[in-house]
Amino acid sequence: MAHARTEDTASASQGKEALFWKKPRIVAIPVCNEEDHIVACLLALAAQTSLPDRVVLWINNTTDATCHRVLSVAHRLPFELETVTACYPSAIASAGQARRDAMDHASRTASPDAILLTTDADSEVASDWIDSILAAFIQYPVEAVFGRVLLLPEEYRKIPLHLHEDEQSERAYGALLEQIGLLLSPEPHDPWPRHLEHSGASIAVTHAAWRRVGGIPDVPSGEDRAFARALRQNGIAVRHAPQVQVYVSARLQGRARGGMAETLARRLIAQDEYIDDAFEPVSRRLLRIRRELAYWQSQSSFLDIPYPDFPVVCIRRKELPQHHERALRVLKRLRQMNRRSPENFPIETAGQYDIPPPVLTGPEPSVFHGRPG
Template structure:
C-alpha cells in the first residue's frame, strides 16, 4: 500500500534562482511521480519564484509556492524547513509520505522509487538518503580533504558494525550509511506528527529530527540506494552548513573530526544505556528521560588510534559470535559480515557530518 500513498515534498528556498529549475526538473524526472511540491520561498530577493513558475505546465506534479519574510534576527534554514514541512503536512493526507530536500540539490532519477522500496522492504517510518557531490564538483575538492573524509567514514563504519553486533536492527541492517541530511528525508505523516515535526532550531535540524525519531522508538532506514547530488559551492544559505564548512576547511582543516564519530567506549556506554531505556518498565517509570550523553570530541590526529581500538572491539565481538553462534548468529547474520568497502566507497561522496 506504500506505493499508493500521497507523496508531497517540502523545500525551503532562499535566493536559489540558479538552482531551482534543475532541482524541480530532477523531481519531475522521477519514475514514481510525486503528487505535490511546495517551495517555501523565504527572505528571497532574487528571481527564484518566477523561474520556478516558468515550469508551470511542464511538471507532472502540483507546484505550490509560498513566499514568507522572516525577521532577519530569526531567519534560519532550520526554521524554514520546519515551517515548510508543517505547511505541506496541513493539506496532506493523514497517511501521506512527507519528503524534504534542498533547493540547490538534484535528486537521483530513482530517488522516489528507492525510498518507496525501502518503506516496502523494511518496517520503517522514515528513510534517510545519502548526499553526494556531483562528479564534476567532487574533483574540485583537494585530495587531502577526501582522504580525511574517507578516514572518518571508515571509523564510523566500525562503530556502526559494533552497534549492530550488540543490538541488531532488522529494520536497518548492514550495509547502511551514517548521514542525517535534510537534503534527503522521507517520513510518514503519522511519525512526523508523533515527534512534533522538525525541531525548532536554527541549524542542525535534520540531525535533531533523527534523534527525535529515535527517542520515540520510530524505526528509520539509512538506505545506500537513496541519493541526492549537490554542488560544492563556498557561499551557502545555512549557517554552519556545507558551504561554510567547505570554505573553512579549504583554508585549514578542522582540528576535530565530526561530532557523530565518538570514541568506541562512549558508543558502548550509549548502547548500554539505550538498551536499559527500551527495556525499562515504562508503566513503572513513565517519565524516564532518554539517555542523552554529552559529546566527546576526537582530535583528527588521534583518529588512527581510535580506529585501531574500534577494530579490536569488533574483532572480539566477532570471535564471541563465532563461539556462541547458537545464541548470537540468528540475530546478527547478514548485518555485520559485509566487507567494509561496501560502506566506505567514496565515489563522488559528500564530506560527512557538518556538511549535512
Template sequence: MPPVSLDPVPPGTACPDTVIAIPVRNEAERIARCLRAIDAQAGLAPGRLGLVLFLNNCTDDTAGIVARLVPGMSIPVRVIEQTFAGAHAGWARRRAMEAAGAWMDEAAVASGAAGTLLTTDADSLVPPDWVAANLAALEAGADAVAGRVELIPEEAALLPPSLPARGRLEDSYDALITEMEARIDPDPHDPWPCHRTTIGASLAVRLDAYRQVGGMPEIPLGEDGAFVGALLQQGFRVRHDRAVLVLISARLTGRAAGGVADTIRSRCEEPDALCDARMEAVPRALHRYAWRARLRRLHGEGRLARDLAWARRLGIPEAEALRIAGLPRVGEIVAAVDRASPRLAYRPLMPRQLPGQIRFARFVLPLLRLGVRLRRAAPATPLPVVPTATADA
C-alpha cells in the same frame, strides 16, 4: 508578509499522497537542475507525487526561474513565497513541510496515515529512484527514512585535496563504528547495513508520524537531527537506508548559518578541526553502545527504577536517575542518559587520530561479529569482552 501562492494547482487537480517539500532561498544558480532531477523521478504511479517550493526571502531571480520552469513540469507543483525578517533553516523547512501536509489533507488522506512527506534542499540533486527508494523503505515497515549523502563530484573536485581525503577517512571510520553499534545495540527496524547520516537533504516520513512528534522543529540549526531524534525517542521506526542517496553541494558559501557549506569552509580553513561528535575513540564508542544495550535490557525487565547501580556507575545523581527511569519510552531514556552522564560525554577525534582508530576498529569488529554468531547459536553465550572507555587512544 503573509505567504503568497504562485501558479496554484487548478481546482479539480488530483491531490498527491506523496509530496516533496523544499525550502528555497536565493538559489538562482541551482534551482533549475534541482527541479529537473525531481521531475525525472521514476517508478511512481502517475499523479502520486507533488512538490512544494517554499521561497523565503529571495532577492535574486529564483522566483522568476521557478515561474518559468514549473508549467513545464510533469508533476503538480505548489509555490509559496514569503519574506520574513526572522527566517532561518528550521523555520523555512517547517513551513514547506506544513504546506505539503496541508495539500495532502485536501486529498482526504485518512487521518494522514497514507500520506508521505519528503524533504531535500534546493542545491541538492536527487537520483531518479530517490522517491521510490524512500517509499520502498516505508512500505517495508519504517515510519521515517534518513538518506545518506555524497558531494556533487564536479564541485568536490574543486576543493583542496586534503578535504576529500579526510572525508574518506571519516566515511571509513563511520561505517566501522556504525556496524559496531548495530552489533552491540541492534535496532530490528534499522539493521545493518545502515548508516548514521541525518540531514535535511534526504528525509522521508509518514505524515501521521510527522504530526505526532510535533513536526519539524523550528530551530535555527540542526532541525533535521532534532526531528529524527524526536522520532526515535517517541518509538517511531527510523530506517537509515544506504539505498537512499542524494548528492549535495560542495559550495563554500551557503544559505543557512552552520550548515554544510559552513562545515566545508571551516574544514578547508582549519584542516585539524575536530570530527563530528559521534566520531569518538573505539573504546569510548564500544562503552557507549554497551551501555545503551544494557539500559534497554534493564528497561525491558522493569529494573531501571528498582536498582540504580547503573546510575551510580554512570555518575548520574539519584533524583535525576529516578526521573529518567520514569520516562515512558526507552528511546527517551537512552537519550536522557546520554545527556546526563559525565562518563558518556562525547570526545570527538582529531583527524590525525582516524587512521589509528580505523585499524583498531578493524581488529575489534571481527570479534563482535563472532560474538553475534555465537549468541545466536547459544543464547546464553555472552559477547566477547570489549575494551572499556578508559583509553582515548
C-alpha cells in the same frame, strides 16, 4: 501447511507494496536565493520514475531571481507545484526554521496516510529517489527513511584530494561504530549495509510519525540531525537506505549556519582539528548503546528512566588512526564472542556506496556529513 503460510506471507507483502505505492507523496523544499539551482532541482523531481503528487516551495527571504526561474519552468512540471513566500525577521531567519515551516505547511493539507519528503533547493535527487524510498518503506517496518548525499561528479573536482581522503577516513571509522552497534543491539529494520547520514537533503517520513514527534525541531541549524534524534527518542524505526541518493553542489556560500558549505569553506582554509562530532570514541559508543538498551527495557517495565543524553566528545583528527584501530579490535572481539554472527559479516567502510549511477561520469563522488549548506 507450510505452503499455505508462504502464500499468506507473500500475499501480505504484496498488499503492503500496493498500499505504499498508493500513498500521496508530498515534497517540501525550503528555498532562499536559489536562482542558480532551483530549475535543476525541480527538473530532477520531474524526471522521477515515480512522481511526487505535490511539491511545496517555501521561498523565504529571497532577493534574487528565484521566483522568476520557478515560473519559467512551472508549466513543464508533471506534478502540482505550490509556492509560498515568507520573510523572516533576521533574528529568527534560518535554514532550520524554513524547513520546519515548509514541512509543517505541507503536512496541514496532507492526508493521514501521506508520506512527507524534503530535499534542498540546490540538490538534484537521483531519478529513482522516490522509488528507492518507497522500496525501503516496503522492505522494512519503518516510518522514516534517510538518504545519502553525494557531490555531483563535476563538483567533486573542485575539492582538494586531501579533504576527500580525510572524509573517507572519517566514514571508515563511522562504519566500524555502526557495525559494533549492530552486533550489540541488532536492528532488523535497519541492517548493514546502511549509511551514516542524517541530511535534510533526503528525508522521508510518514505523516503519522511526523505528527508524533511534533515535526522538525525548532532549532536554527542542524535540524536534520535533531529530527533524527527525535525519531529515535520516540521509538520510531528509521531506515538509512544507501540506495536513496541525492546530489548536491560544492558551493562555499550556503544557507545554513554550520551546514556543508560553511564546513567546506572553512576546511579549504585549514582542516578542522576535530572530526565530525557524530563519530565519537568507541568507549562512548559502547556506553551509549548500554544506556539506550536499559532505557528501552525500562519502558517495557513502565519505569520512569529519562532517555540517555550525553555531552559531545570529539576526536582529534590526528588521533583518528588510533581510534580506528581500537574500534577494529572491539569489532573483531565482538565477532568472536557472538557465535550467531555470520562469518561473512564484512568489515567494510562506507566507501563501498560511493559509486554514482552509471548515467553519471567522473571520479568517485564524496560525502560531507550534515545537511548541505
